[in-house]
Amino acid sequence: MSVADLLLGKPLATSDERAEEIGASAGIPIFGLDALSSAAYGPEAALTLLIPLGAAGVAYIVPVSASIIALLAIVYFSYRQTIAAYPGGGGSYTVASENLGAYPGLLAAAALMIDYILVAAVGISAGVGALVSAAPRLQPHTLALCLGILVLVTIVNLRGVREAGVFFMIPTYAFLGSLLCAIIIGVTKTVLASGHPVAVAAPPVNVAGPATVAVSIWLLLQVFSNGCTAMTGVEAVSNGVKAFREPTVRNAQRTLTVIIGLLAILLAGIAYLVRAYGIQATDPNLPGYQSVISMLVAAVAGRGLFYYFTIGSVLVILSLSANTAFADFPRLCRAVSHDGFLPHSFGFRGRRLVYSHGIYVLAVLAAILLIVFRGVTDRLIPLFAIGAFLAFTLSQAGMVGHWRRNPGPGAGRSKFINGLGALTTGMTLVVVLVAKFTSGAWVSVLLIAGIMSTMLWVRRHYDRVAKEVDISTPLQIEHLGPPIVIVPIESWTSISQRAMQFALTLSPEIHALHVGTEEETTALRDDWKQLVAEPVAKAGGVPPTLVNLVSPYRLIIKPILDYVLEMEAKNPGRQIAVIVPELVERHWYHYPLHNQRAELLKALILLRGSRNIVLINVPWYINA
């Protein structure tokens, strides 16, 4: 257990639970990493689509970013109310299923799951992408780097939420500090230069040619859709309210305020500076690619120590933004499994009080996405945002229902705010869906439908099983006559003696089976009389019957299984007890020296048997 202890930390008792709670400053890295780090890829995803417009296209980033920030403000006020109304944790799933019904709830859950899986995959791939564009020699190892970081993040999360917070606090604040610094310096320079600053290190000029297409509403909608990926992750706080220390609602709201405020500042600052410095995105598929953040920081402050520190923190933060998904996905799965729509194992807490199964499943699914898309962010972006905005919409719509059912002072105002939130996020969802459908959003739609049907199927199965096994009647004492006991015997050894001894305590009706040729059984039959039948008769018992099973194809297990099933069919309602004598090796290296027929026989009887067949394992341990 010491390797597990080292990797995962010592096991925590259920009674240690309260100690694992967090305050606002630790909450920002845990619940805000995803939302904040989106600032590093959201504007870039939008600007990439503006490349065909040439230098003139850059200016469009300002109105697009303004709309996204406005949307963000509406969503902020909506979620503030959700936190207050659901201090026990108001994730989209909870809010939608409580207020809109089971199906919308499951839809929200499926949408969020897709979102979290993509957050984990995109965060890591964007981080590695940035690293690779800084050190092109690492390019061939993109996928391996992605998977390595995934494993690291998984282990950190299996250790539990508080240590994860400490682990992520330093890079988060380094990222925020350096990016905000760059923005402040840039804005100051721009204002001093009356809006026309001179870049310290100029962005590449030759990469973007002149305009090749004219601007259109359709193009701007696509730009907006790509930019909306910057908003993923803002629902994280409302999901995890319970993880905060008292006063939980205040702490959670404060955390949400800080996260969304910072995100808005980052988005606004980046948009302002991109236009001021005339920074165009570069095509990630061409040589000479540089990320927007990299060009922006270089333009503002040159390629000095500060540049490398900032880019380094971007790399780390992007890779670690996957952590938000690891904090939330398992909690969501637990809530859904609690309602019977996912396997119960999602509700078991591991050694460190985290829902380990959810962490494993998320890690595996993110790994599959990374492998399928070879760790390239560009290919993952179109799948993104659908899940997040579907969940936003359902959550806000659910809150409208909540206020309708809980009228009180201020409910009208609250209902209006949530209604506005639902309307705007719903419209955004439609825009994203239409703009991105053919380029990948259809995958998300399919996955959401698939997850929903799986959840419904799981619940249906659990309901049926519960119906089958639930009884409230007292124990029925009947059919308690002795069972028919069947014992396969190879030869007369201590092992078979032990099995026969136990068989005699069970029932007077014992069938000893011997598989082999006629001669082999005849040889055993002579001994049998003297070794078994006579001693039993002498002790006043019924001598066991020796049955010979001939096997032309040298099979041992099949004839025994057939005999058991035949006895069961011939004796309806009677218990059949199959005793399997088994030689058990004490050492793994003895395992290949003995046939594993007993294991196979047990597995097959269990697979093919019925409720009347009971399997009894009489082990014989060898010391040799």
Place this chain on the structure above:
Amino acid sequence: MSVADLLLGKPLATSDERAEEIGASAGIPIFGLDALSSAAYGPEAALTLLIPLGAAGVAYIVPVSASIIALLAIVYFSYRQTIAAYPGGGGSYTVASENLGAYPGLLAAAALMIDYILVAAVGISAGVGALVSAAPRLQPHTLALCLGILVLVTIVNLRGVREAGVFFMIPTYAFLGSLLCAIIIGVTKTVLASGHPVAVAAPPVNVAGPATVAVSIWLLLQVFSNGCTAMTGVEAVSNGVKAFREPTVRNAQRTLTVIIGLLAILLAGIAYLVRAYGIQATDPNLPGYQSVISMLVAAVAGRGLFYYFTIGSVLVILSLSANTAFADFPRLCRAVSHDGFLPHSFGFRGRRLVYSHGIYVLAVLAAILLIVFRGVTDRLIPLFAIGAFLAFTLSQAGMVGHWRRNPGPGAGRSKFINGLGALTTGMTLVVVLVAKFTSGAWVSVLLIAGIMSTMLWVRRHYDRVAKEVDISTPLQIEHLGPPIVIVPIESWTSISQRAMQFALTLSPEIHALHVGTEEETTALRDDWKQLVAEPVAKAGGVPPTLVNLVSPYRLIIKPILDYVLEMEAKNPGRQIAVIVPELVERHWYHYPLHNQRAELLKALILLRGSRNIVLINVPWYINA
């Protein structure tokens, strides 16, 4: 089962055995493939070492080949006698262990096993090597090609020996026919040209430079050692005498005569023509490499249809020569396992009457060799010949012992022939060992030692187990009091009712275990009285005890296991029956929906338990 039927053929009954026997013409491909195909790499391995001698070195191939053919003749007469003396199969293992004792027998067995594994690996790698030198584009896929062919050969052999014979007959005769043709044409041309024929397609002239070293005895010994790889596989017939149709000895001897006669002709012809045409080997590690057979056939007949047909048959025959190993290795393992030196499973016949385990083991070991040496023949050659010559020597020495113990007419002459065989092969073994020790033979020596110690260890283990379990005393009827029954209960369902019903038939002393918090057990305890205790008491039984096990770390299985072991320690000599109620899924896709605690509990009790603990599995099948 239809996929298995398609791949492996329909199962054969034990009574079908006689039908699987073969005559001399089918025996040549089955037992001779390895020996005959060695002609394609043995001379080449020898010539490669002559490269540093330049054009003058080629002449040395004639005396070296002559010594090898002389050795072959001695070995032929020796094995002829072995076949006659051991019509039931006179492999080196049988002959050495019967006449020299168990240890020399095991040494021979270990040597042969190494030999067979190398035959399988080298045959395939040499075939692929030839294919790759004909089609250099396939070079990067060498290892994959090797493994693919290995799988194919394995499947063919799992189908059984007769079909393997038919499958290999055509390529064997194509190989023999075309190579003999080439030799006849070449010899005729050489004689007509008074020993100085003109090559149709001249071998590359610039590949071998002038002499860089002088000839030495040491060099010639190494050349001889490499050339001896051409003799591997000649013992195959004596091993498999039993597989021949009546009259078995005559058929086997005739097959041996044909195989060795053909091999001698091939070796002599190749050596003669190599000198006549002045063909030097080319370095396989340099570009422009061509195999000796390829240069020879091109020189004799030009690069026409005949050339490509011959080279094609060489490719096929080399790849398939591995088949000899697949015919013999399983038989050898069966014989050794019959004496208790290898796991019994090597003696079980599969669906097609072949010893499937031996085939699997050989396939895996050959695959490991191929993977470790990346499918390159050159690296495998130094490991070769040690095993074969060690087995030859021990077999012939054993035959000397046989004639000493069975004096009769002609025994003196026979003893002399086998003695000569033992002496010459023994001397060759020493030469090969010394010449090749540092370049790889040490690996073979280590492996032989390793296999021998494993075999001795297996036998020691079986002896100890037999001593532990063997009894000849009648069944002891004692301690037959009712066991202590332990039943883990999660909640009151049909599943637990079923387990309790069976428990009541076993014993009046039942402990129902519930793992959980104090409150959970209290809730169950109230129901328990009414649902279980009272009905049992009413029926005149002893009410089962409900035991609460508190588990701070949320573990379920460990507390149950601890309780079972504690009860066993407290009640020495008493039987403990652990009843494990288990919900069994009818469909694999329901498997993840239910926890697999029952499986884990069963495995742990079996692992940690003792002879007094019996495990009872009460399955509950769900129809949902």
